[in-house]
Amino acid sequence: MEIKKVKRSEDYSGWYNNLVKNADLAEHSDVKGCMIIKPYGYAIWEKMQAELDRRFKETGHQNAYFPLFIPKSFFTKEASHVDGFAKECAVVTHYRLKVDPITKEIVVDPDAKLEEELIVRPTSETIIWNTYRSWIQSYRDLPILLNQWANVVRWEMRTRLFLRTTEFLWQEGHTAHATADEAIAETKQMLEVYADFAENILAVPVIKGIKSANERFAGAIDTYCIEGLMQDGKALQMGTSHFLGQNFAKAFDVKYVTKENTKEYVWATSWGVSTRLMGALIMSHSDDEGLVLPPRLAPIQVVIVPISRKPEEKELVMEKANHYFQLLKKQGVLVKLDDRDHLSPGFKFADYELKGVPVRIAIGPRDVQNETVEVARRDTKEKQVMSAADLEHKIPHLLEQIQANIYQRALDYRSEHIHAVNTWDEFMDALDNKTGFVSAHWDGSSETEEKIKEMSKATIRCIPLDNPQEFGKCILTGNDSKERVLFARAY
């Protein structure tokens, strides 16, 4: 296959699109804004799901499933929620097609108009809280700790593979609590779960923070988030966890009876991450040779490529290769033996690099003779000849090293791309020339934030949770500020 190569440094979007296609992760479908996630890409998503799902369950959550369709009337109940999502809703208005008697074409049957339109869910707060009303009577019914894995639809104007598609896959947690404190603790707990997942599994360092009012989720009191930094210096919101207060309980009249026999509105949270994480993964680690996968997410962690010239060599090589394959498999390593003999080793090397397989083991006649193998790691492209006897214990260790190295590299990159500035000129210089996060004072008003966005195209990504108190002057207005916030240009 002749592969079009695009350099990351020359055309970042082109590089990204090319990589998604060449690594066999996904492709554009014939449906506008919707993508087809291919088996290899989906395998990575499944690993993300498994890791997240395990963490959700460890923190006491259960999975459930709610309808894809939401009656329009539900949507109108929470005012700011409608405002936030109205512009991007797909709406079902009819339930039947028919053959037009004149043109013989299949058309929407005008007689099959729905009494009430159905919204294809952009998020499920409304239908879930409508359901919670009937589930919750007493404090004994609380908390409810649910998650659902689902697809949602947001009719965005412009889409990008994985980062923003019309339909996307995600999980959304929806919890109900008796007290504000408990709900806030839940919100923060899930933020920690996301951060832990991002850093330890995706190997993407993230900044935990809280959103400014402008960037808050529609219907939330507070939105917590994790923000990652991509290799082009742009920030990416990788997950959000919302404290919804009693907004949805009030909108859907969800009350519970306390121990003291009083009625109170229920407190809510919601939290989600999506297939956008695939985009974060790709844009955090990959290079001009293709995808770079952290071992903990790689569907194939180690690939064995046998090399042989003559049939009698092939037999010996394959025998050894099979042996190593079994050995590593027993160690719990996700190993693949690529014995396709119509493809040359060189082709396979390049192909597995494109797909980001963390470790490649090549074994040829020379190795059989010396009881060695050639081990190449994807992250650094280093190759070493390893004694075959060491494979069993060294490979699992090497995988962990690669995981750590990828994370460290991303962390170093981020550290080099957080700049503290004190003036407007420094601010613009940092955004334009240094790229990345810019830590600056802001007077706390939405108007100022809006103005800065207009002038610089940078938004407040978050107010970091571990932010030190530091008094200063807003970079735009010169007004007093009590802490720095993180700005960046973002996806």
Place this chain on the structure above:
RNA sequence: CGGGGUGUAGCGUAGCCUGGUAUCGCGCCACAUUUGGGAUGUGGAGGUCGUAGGUUCGAAUCCUGCCACCCCGACCA
């Protein structure tokens, strides 16, 4: 939705300005030789040139509409 660009075989493309039914590479199929960084040879299959109209004896090529996708904005996870 505004600005720019692209659409020709599974992929990447030439041809378009100056109309005459399509070029090349990769891939695919068969056979042989090969295999330590994207193998080679020989033979073969594969195309309503995005789509609908128009101009013309004749359209991939000229004109008009539409659609899709990509990039840059606005919007957003």
